[in-house]
Amino acid sequence: MTPSATTTPSEFEQLVDAHYQGLYRFALSLSQRTSEAEDLTQQTFMRWAEKGHQLRERHKAKTWLYTTLYREFLGGHRRTVRFPHSDLEEAEHELPAIEPDTVLALDGKAVITALGGLDENFKVPLTLFYLQDHSYQEIAEILDVPIGTVMSRLSRGKDQLRARLADRASASKGKGNVIEFQTAARRMNHG
Numbered sequence: 001m002t003p004s005a006t007t008t009p010s011e012f013e014q015l016v017d018a019h020y021q022g023l024y025r026f027a028l029s030l031s032q033r034t035s036e037a038e039d040l041t042q043q044t045f046m047r048w049a050e051k052g053h054q055l056r057e058r059h060k061a062k063t064w065l066y067t068t069l070y071r072e073f074l075g076g077h078r079r080t081v082r083f084p085h086s087d088l089e090e091a092e093h094e095l096p097a098i099e100p101d102t103v104l105a106l107d108g109k110a111v112i113t114a115l116g117g118l119d120e121n122f123k124v125p126l127t128l129f130y131l132q133d134h135s136y137q138e139i140a141e142i143l144d145v146p147i148g149t150v151m152s153r154l155s156r157g158k159d160q161l162r163a164r165l166a167d168r169a170s171a172s173k174g175k176g177n178v179i180e181f182q183t184a185a186r187r188m189n190h191g
Contacts, residue, residue, distance in 0.1 A: 122157030
């Protein structure tokens with residue numbers, strides 16, 4: 001990748017160093033495939049190299065990068081929907097947004113299963129808020145929706161997650177995971 005005309009190589013490297021891991025995790029949560037997440041992340045930085053110099057307020061670079069990655073994902077997703085190249089089952093397994101404390105209390109597979117059925121409208125804001133530490137305003141800008149919509153989607157997404165965790169807890173009775181699921185559901189009530 002070549003930095004833009006107004007970005008020095010060291011500034012570009014600093015931008016990549018500061019945001020690569022977060023962007024990659026976000027891309028992986030959207031695409032569920034390592035190779036696609038790598039491509040999305042690389043494409044995002046390529047877009048920055050081409051157009052980043054147009055951003056007048058440099059402190060918004062992080063938001064610009066996440067917005068660009070999300071739009072790249074949506075563009076690819078739309079193409080995939082129009083011209084499918086794989087089974088629909090592959091698209092069902094998206095990494096869910098989870099609170100860091102919940103990860104400690106639950107087995108990863110259980111969380112993925114509980115969150116796997118959430119609609120993308122709820123998964124994406126939860127991922128951006130809890131895993132990427134974006135503010136409501138940044139999420140609104142990334143998703144190009146009003147801030148009230150972000151707040152609503154976060155609330156509804158957490159409600160759906162609580163219900164899924166509660167269902168798993170009752171289904172897991174006798175398997176040793178009930179306390180873990182109940183703990184996660186209580187944490188979601190307070191988060």
